[in-house]
Amino acid sequence: xxxxxxxxxxxxxxxxxxxxxxxxxxxxxxxxxxxxxxxxxxxxxxxxxxxxxxxxxxxxxxxxxxxxxxxxxxxxxxxxxxxxxxxxxxxxxxxxxxxxxxxxxxxxxxxxxxxxxxxxxxxxxxxxxxxxxxxxxxxxxxxxxxxxxxxxxxxxxxxxxxxxxxxxxxxxxxxxxxxxxxxxxxxxxxxxxxxxxxxxxxxxxxxxxxxxxxxxxxxxxxxxxxxxxxxxxxxxxxxxxxxxxxxxxxxxxxxxxxxxxxxxxxxxxxxxxxxxxxxxxxxxxxxxxxxxxxxxxxxxxxxxxxxxxxxxxxxxxxxxxxxxxxxxxxxxxxxxxxxxxxxxxxxxxxxxxxxxxxxxxxxxxxxxxxxxxxxxxxxxxxxxxxxxxxxxxxxxxxxxxxxxxxxxxxxxxxxxxxxxxxx
Numbered sequence: 351x352x353x354x355x356x357x358x359x360x361x362x363x364x365x366x367x368x369x370x371x372x373x374x375x376x377x378x379x380x381x382x383x384x385x386x387x388x389x390x391x392x393x394x395x396x397x398x399x400x401x402x403x404x405x406x407x408x409x410x411x412x413x414x415x416x417x418x419x420x421x422x423x424x425x426x427x428x429x430x431x432x433x434x435x436x437x438x439x440x441x442x443x444x445x446x447x448x449x450x451x452x453x454x455x456x457x458x459x460x461x462x463x464x465x466x467x468x469x470x471x472x473x474x475x476x477x478x479x480x481x482x483x484x485x486x487x488x489x490x491x492x493x494x495x496x497x498x499x500x501x502x503x504x505x506x507x508x509x510x511x512x513x514x515x516x517x518x519x520x521x522x523x524x525x526x527x528x529x530x531x532x533x534x535x536x537x538x539x540x541x542x543x544x545x546x547x548x549x550x551x552x553x554x555x556x557x558x559x560x561x562x563x564x565x566x567x568x569x570x571x572x573x574x575x576x577x578x579x580x581x582x583x584x585x586x587x588x589x590x591x592x593x594x595x596x597x598x599x600x601x602x603x604x605x606x607x608x609x610x611x612x613x614x615x616x617x618x619x620x621x622x623x624x625x626x627x628x629x630x631x632x633x634x635x636x637x638x639x640x641x642x643x644x645x646x647x648x649x650x651x652x653x654x655x656x657x658x659x660x661x662x663x664x665x666x667x668x669x670x671x672x673x674x675x676x677x678x679x680x681x682x683x684x685x686x687x688x689x690x691x692x693x694x695x696x697x698x699x700x701x702x703x704x705x706x707x708x709x710x711x712x713x714x715x716x717x718x719x720x721x722x723x724x725x726x727x728x729x730x731x732x733x734x735x736x737x738x739x740x741x742x743x744x745x746x747x748x749x750x751x752x753x754x755x756x757x758x759x760x761x762x763x764x765x766x767x768x769x770x771x772x773x
Contacts (some may be wrong), residue, residue, distance in 0.1 A: 600664075
């Protein structure tokens, strides 16, 4: 029997993550995400007949956004952590609201998927019933509930890191890279495979100083941030660094925070998050949003790349005033409004481009590890695995490829639609 890895997503980009591992007529799928274009791009279609399980690593749409489609005609079990499934529901509801006309599934398909959930804990090995596969989850340190996945089949061991961060943050402990067995293949993300993040302590200090300066000079600091993970991290940075002014948090970020506070075991300091969240001015309605742009302070609002969410409303009200500032605090994918704003100073207002008079800043509070973190990860591996480099632009993938080869590893740069046979 020979195991195979099918790259059914888009390993050449940051997005549309999806992998299928096959042995004989048995299959498991690792993630099934979308690329947030218009219309959204999906992984390759997989007939669910032979799929023994779907495994989701974490609740970001580029990893989970297409998952309900597998349950339009499939009924495979879903292996997932509890917070990941609850957060996925919020994302899928919003995705359907924004892109429903383009989607081949409905909310009821998500509901059926959720009813098939098998909840996983870290460092717990399980066997998928009526299949040759064993699974284990390891903490990925990316967002609360995120997991690395170990798949064992046919005498082979495959590690998929998913999105991983082995640096400690305000919100989370670092990823578990205490690997205690040899792997044949390691599928590694390369978002920042060619970059070294700035020192976190210095970055936080400058960020809070700059936000404070904007607010104390009479401006509003808009912080577009991913609702899952980044919004909560930014809130903790501001409060734990002594920021004294009003903090407004909007929409989906509120719902996500409340979910995370119900899953304390997946947070570094649930007490700190609860205390910071208790002091936030919470905005859930349009009337409150219109009031918020008059009150001033800091506004934390999704979405992090300005592709939707309430941040789009806020930016339309704030971009003309040079006293205001827009703080981009995470990865901005090519072609997204956030990337355009960062590189060209242009915002989209009611489908029309306009020059931003508000100041703009970029602070890389990434939940992905960097080149140094990837080097530590590779150093933690034993045996002689092939390093499969995915989830990165060309620069990141080549950076990780060069690093891994310098360390003596064999590497491979898979492409969409490729099949790799484990010998």
